Amino acid sequence: MKKKSQTTxxxxxxxxxxxxPLGMILILPRPQGREFLREVSVALGFVGMxxxxxxxxxxxxxxxxxxxxxxxTLYDFHHRLSIFTFLALLAHPILLFINxxxxxxxxxxxxxxxxxxxxxxxxxxxxxxxxxxVWREALKIRYDIWRWIHDGLAFLAIGLGLFHMFxxxxxxxxxxxxxxxxxxxGIWLAILxxxxxxxxxxMLRRPYRVxxxxxxxxxxWSLDLQPVxxxxxxxxxxxxxxITVESPFVFRENPFSFSISSDRDDKKxxxxxxxxGDFSSTVKNMKPGDxxxxxxxxxxxxxxxxESKDLxxxxxxxxxxxxxxxxxxxxxxxxxxxxxFLYGNPTWESVIYREELTELEKQLNLNLVHVLxxxxxxxxxxxxxxxxxxxxxxxxxxxxxxxxxxxxxxxMIEAVEAALAEVDVAPQNIYSEQYEMA
Amino acid sequence: MDIQHILERWFIAITxxxxxxxxxxxxxxxxxxx
Numbered sequence: 001m002k003k004k005s006q007t008t009x010x011x012x013x014x015x016x017x018x019x020x021p022l023g024m025i026l027i028l029p030r031p032q033g034r035e036f037l038r039e040v041s042v043a044l045g046f047v048g049m050x051x052x053x054x055x056x057x058x059x060x061x062x063x064x065x066x067x068x069x070x071x072x073t074l075y076d077f078h079h080r081l082s083i084f085t086f087l088a089l090l091a092h093p094i095l096l097f098i099n100x101x102x103x104x105x106x107x108x109x110x111x112x113x114x115x116x117x118x119x120x121x122x123x124x125x126x127x128x129x130x131x132x133x134v135w136r137e138a139l140k141i142r143y144d145i146w147r148w149i150h151d152g153l154a155f156l157a158i159g160l161g162l163f164h165m166f167x168x169x170x171x172x173x174x175x176x177x178x179x180x181x182x183x184x185x186g187i188w189l190a191i192l193x194x195x196x197x198x199x200x201x202x203m204l205r206r207p208y209r210v211x212x213x214x215x216x217x218x219x220x221w222s223l224d225l226q227p228v229x230x231x232x233x234x235x236x237x238x239x240x241x242x243i244t245v246e247s248p249f250v251f252r253e254n255p256f257s258f259s260i261s262s263d264r265d266d267k268k269x270x271x272x273x274x275x276x277g278d279f280s281s282t283v284k285n286m287k288p289g290d291x292x293x294x295x296x297x298x299x300x301x302x303x304x305x306x307e308s309k310d311l312x313x314x315x316x317x318x319x320x321x322x323x324x325x326x327x328x329x330x331x332x333x334x335x336x337x338x339x340x341f342l343y344g345n346p347t348w349e350s351v352i353y354r355e356e357l358t359e360l361e362k363q364l365n366l367n368l369v370h371v372l373x374x375x376x377x378x379x380x381x382x383x384x385x386x387x388x389x390x391x392x393x394x395x396x397x398x399x400x401x402x403x404x405x406x407x408x409x410x411x412m413i414e415a416v417e418a419a420l421a422e423v424d425v426a427p428q429n430i431y432s433e434q435y436e437m438a
Numbered sequence: 439m440d441i442q443h444i445l446e447r448w449f450i451a452i453t454x455x456x457x458x459x460x461x462x463x464x465x466x467x468x469x470x471x472x
Contacts, residue, residue, distance in 0.1 A: 033468030040465035430440035
């Protein structure tokens, strides 16, 4: 299936999963209605539960699914829609209480029936889930610990929410509702089992060995890996993978872009990692022979869908890693495409791949433009940040027909996208990917 | 903003709008108002 058709297919499935349960109640014969607020509350509960279960999918990294969407948009989608989901499910009891204040008694866990107890605990679990997710860093919760908390609370909220629905048994008394919700619950459970059990086992069976750890400029390290006892993975330049040096069951993994050519014959995969956090700062201590587990490839940040177009890359710092993978791949393919690379860095000394990029300029039809925040005294190139003026001076004449790839931290991406809008680049010609997603 | 991120924001907005319309419609119908 083509990528566009895949995207459409999954969006149709998405809307069906969210709205089909409530839609079927509306379309088919249904039990007698009750007060307006009570029915609005029930409808919010149905939509909220469908959305809650659906949240297992965007971050599941299911290969056939993530092929259709950029991973960072899936995480963003999950973060934003989860807040709406929580608000919808919180509004469900609040409207019931407004409609009939006597129902406040259901909050008393000692006297309340089991259906209400389950609902109260489910809402509390979601509240803790939202607080620990939105303020994880402020609360100083370690990422791997938080993932267990997140998954445990999500599992609890979904399970208790379903229990509540089946026990209330009003609209759920209809056979089609029982079938739909059991079917949806089966999908969510299967995804959880895949994420927490099947995928780690698959990763354990396909280990990689460190073959090289190379110091790069800008506090970065290139890590080359060779598959052990299996055929490795084929990736597209610009994609990324999750890496862990511990058991895949620990879930202390980090996403990094491939930085080597995707067209190599030796099965080797390679990443360039900047010392930014706990894991990335330990890369320099890795030794040849160490075992690493890799989950990938992922991402739609790929030039392979834009074969016929000229390419313009805009990257900041370590955001150059996927760009380097593309340039190395294009060099291997002896590409004659017109290429432009605007590369922002704090200083000349921190320019990762500086020497190799000069070599690539000779091999490729590449216009390399360094943009330095703090240039050396004798610097005659671009200074400051990649803004509209820098773009006007350096983009090729036909830039409006080219495909743009932006990679860097979110503030850089936003600033560059604003600058591209200033010079009239159409949004459909821009692809961006930010570093951090979780 | 690139097209994929624009579409993502649109789908969140569309989801919320459809959800709210359905929810109110459900309330009106089952509440006997329409």
